[in-house]
Amino acid sequence: MPHIQQLDSHVADLIAAGEVVERPASVVKELMENAIDAGADKLTVEIQHGGMALIRVTDNGCGIAPEEAATAFLRHATSKLRTEYDLEAIGTLGFRGEALAAISAVSRVELLTRTQAHELGCALSLEGGVVVSQEEAGCPLGTTMVVQDLFYNTPARLKFMKKDSAEGAACFAMVQRVALSHPEVGVKFLRDGKQELLTPGDGQLKSALYAVLGRDMALGFTPVKGSGEDMSVTGFVSLPTCCRGSRGYQHFFVNGRYVKSRTMMAALEEAYANQKMVGKFPGCVLHLTTRLNAVDVNVHPTKQEVKFGSDKKVFDAVYYAVKSTLEADRTRPSAVAESPAPRLIPKQAVDTVTPNQTTLPLRDTAATRTAAPYVPPAVSRPAARPAAVSVP
Incomplete structure (x- = not known):
């Protein structure tokens, strides 16, 4: 009988990552939801080779404090829950604190973030869930998350990935759903350097509908x-x-x-x-x-x-x-029962022959062009009565 033992922490992280990170579209979803929870109203998503080589999500949210940057990548580390009673009324998109830990466990991650209270931001690098470096860096307010070489350390998952076109289409569909769920957020999507989506972020669902589905579909x-x-x-x-x-x-x-x-x-x-x-x-x-x-x-x-x-x-x-x-x-057309229309009485035929028209024109055919012209028959008249001859 095999002995029961606790799994290595790295293996446990890979198993947990498999529940959250199924494909590149899963990474895009988790990072966009974190950005929206951070109060961002501008989002830029960029992918390369279907998201397998690169996923970059940039937002203008509240950012992460430098002393909390590394903690954010630990399992069950979150700023959205405090007690068990918070689970009864969840108002944020993310809450379990597993997204960043799962993503970093199966990829190479670079984080660049700054809060309003700090003049300098923080640059953090991780590989396989392990922190490689952390240092100060100048950056704008918000967060930029770069995910590279997805599933580089899990070949069992890597071999089930589809073509770049299919994985990229799945990422695009995920970005469209997020754009429709939050029309107040302006979303830009770039695939291999080409812009494929841009929503105005004016808070009107109709505007997001036009941008995502197109004018002809939205009408x-x-x-x-x-x-x-x-x-x-x-x-x-x-x-x-x-x-x-x-x-x-x-x-x-x-x-x-x-x-x-x-x-x-x-x-x-x-x-x-x-x-x-x-x-x-x-x-x-x-x-x-x-x-x-x-x-x-x-x-x-x-x-x-x-x-x-x-x-x-x-x-x-x-x-x-x-x-x-x-x-x-x-x-939309509708069928309405109506009373039958009254029976129409045909009008009398009207003679269209003009007073000066005596004959109807013949059809211009080969027979009429070769036939001799029509000559009406001569009218027989009675012979003139001879003059009376006087007899002497």
């Missing part, structure tokens, strides 16, 4: 606004005539967090019953706002699945908000 969406018991629903849904062939354009957010919710998806599609073509799915950008203690976000390592206190309340709130919007839409 097929209509605004939604509704409320239920202790919750509200806002956002945009596609018109029944603009539904797509997949659910790729369905985006659900709960208290500013992107989630995959079967309850919200079922409520959305139920509202479109008998209004869309078979095999088509509606698109949406729906924000559900509810009490913090009415939703549990600590049920999945990636925090993309949540548990509601009452699924029925969530279903009703989404269903009736979308349903009322579709019923109020006057642009």
